[in-house]
Amino acid sequence: MTASDTILVVDDNPESLRFLVDTLEAEGMTVLIARSGEATLELLDHASPDLILMDALMPGISGLETTRLIKRNSATAHTPVIFLTGLNQPDHVVAALGTGGVDYVRKPIVIAELLARIRVHLANARLSYRSRLALGLAGRSLVALDSKGALIWCTPQAESLFAQIDPNWSADLRALPQALAATARQLLAERGYPKAGSRMEVPDLEIELAVLEADRSGETLIRVTQAREDSKIAILQKQGNLTRREAEVLLWVSYGKTNRTISEILGISPRTVNKHLEQVFRKLSVETRAAATAIAVRYLSD
Numbered sequence: 001m002t003a004s005d006t007i008l009v010v011d012d013n014p015e016s017l018r019f020l021v022d023t024l025e026a027e028g029m030t031v032l033i034a035r036s037g038e039a040t041l042e043l044l045d046h047a048s049p050d051l052i053l054m055d056a057l058m059p060g061i062s063g064l065e066t067t068r069l070i071k072r073n074s075a076t077a078h079t080p081v082i083f084l085t086g087l088n089q090p091d092h093v094v095a096a097l098g099t100g101g102v103d104y105v106r107k108p109i110v111i112a113e114l115l116a117r118i119r120v121h122l123a124n125a126r127l128s129y130r131s132r133l134a135l136g137l138a139g140r141s142l143v144a145l146d147s148k149g150a151l152i153w154c155t156p157q158a159e160s161l162f163a164q165i166d167p168n169w170s171a172d173l174r175a176l177p178q179a180l181a182a183t184a185r186q187l188l189a190e191r192g193y194p195k196a197g198s199r200m201e202v203p204d205l206e207i208e209l210a211v212l213e214a215d216r217s218g219e220t221l222i223r224v225t226q227a228r229e230d231s232k233i234a235i236l237q238k239q240g241n242l243t244r245r246e247a248e249v250l251l252w253v254s255y256g257k258t259n260r261t262i263s264e265i266l267g268i269s270p271r272t273v274n275k276h277l278e279q280v281f282r283k284l285s286v287e288t289r290a291a292a293t294a295i296a297v298r299y300l301s302d
Contacts (some may be wrong), residue, residue, distance in 0.1 A: 008049035056085040070072025071100035254296040
């Protein structure tokens with residue numbers, strides 16, 4: 001744990017809250033508190049803790065239901081939740097973990113055990129975040145699905161593509177766009193074929209889904225690509241002697257997209273888009289977007 005770690009403690013018992021706050025602050029942690037499920041959800045609209053310690057049984061919205069709501073929200077779904085419970089029945093533990101919690105600690109709490117579990121899950125959360133960030137920065141359009149086809153997480157590139165497929169789609173739905181859902185479930189059912197893929201037509205796009213290997217239990221990675229766009233990018237690369245990224249930028253410029261929109265689609269900054277566009281202009285010996293677009297259209301129509 002580091003001094004920058006922020007822990008949200010959710011408990012309706014003032015004595016438990018005081019004990020946990022004193023314990024965590026003694027370790028140099030920043031501690032946020034909430035005394036109900038309702039207060040937790042309101043607080044999470046304004047703060048982003050690194051980990052949540054959740055009392056499983058509370059009046060009003062229980063800790064279990066609060067965690068379900070946290071996990072349904074794409075803005076908070078990645079936050080690890082450790083349950084604090086005085087119950088020992090196996091079915092209660094199973095129910096708690098089934099809501100998306102990563103662990104549980106039985107009351108009365110043993111400080112050394114609690115701190116050890118917090119350290120482990122903070123480290124796992126950081127590793128998961130870095131992995132997803134790296135995938136996003138690499139420009140890969142990936143989604144992670146559970147065994148039933150529900151969306152666990154996706155890269156920014158996948159989000160942009162899904163918004164093109166269905167303007168009403170939102171990551172908060174925790175599901176793929178309807179046009180892709182059935183095919184994705186079929187791929188999950190054929191999990192014995194890790195390289196399986198499928199191509200389908202959606203309005204104005206041809207989409208290819210391919211199953212990749214995943215290193216986390218309960219997650220299946222699927223790559224989502226625009227088949228037609230890939231072929232067009234390859235043509236622009238070859239004809240214009242461009243890098244793949246330069247060809248991607250040129251293709252979206254030819255579609256009339258602004259630098260800011262292109263940056264959102266490709267997951268790079270508008271400044272980087274402009275640098276790639278400068279190289280495209282130089283290689284194509286043009287000075288304007290209109291001239292570059294005309295050349296791109298000619299290459300793609302040959």
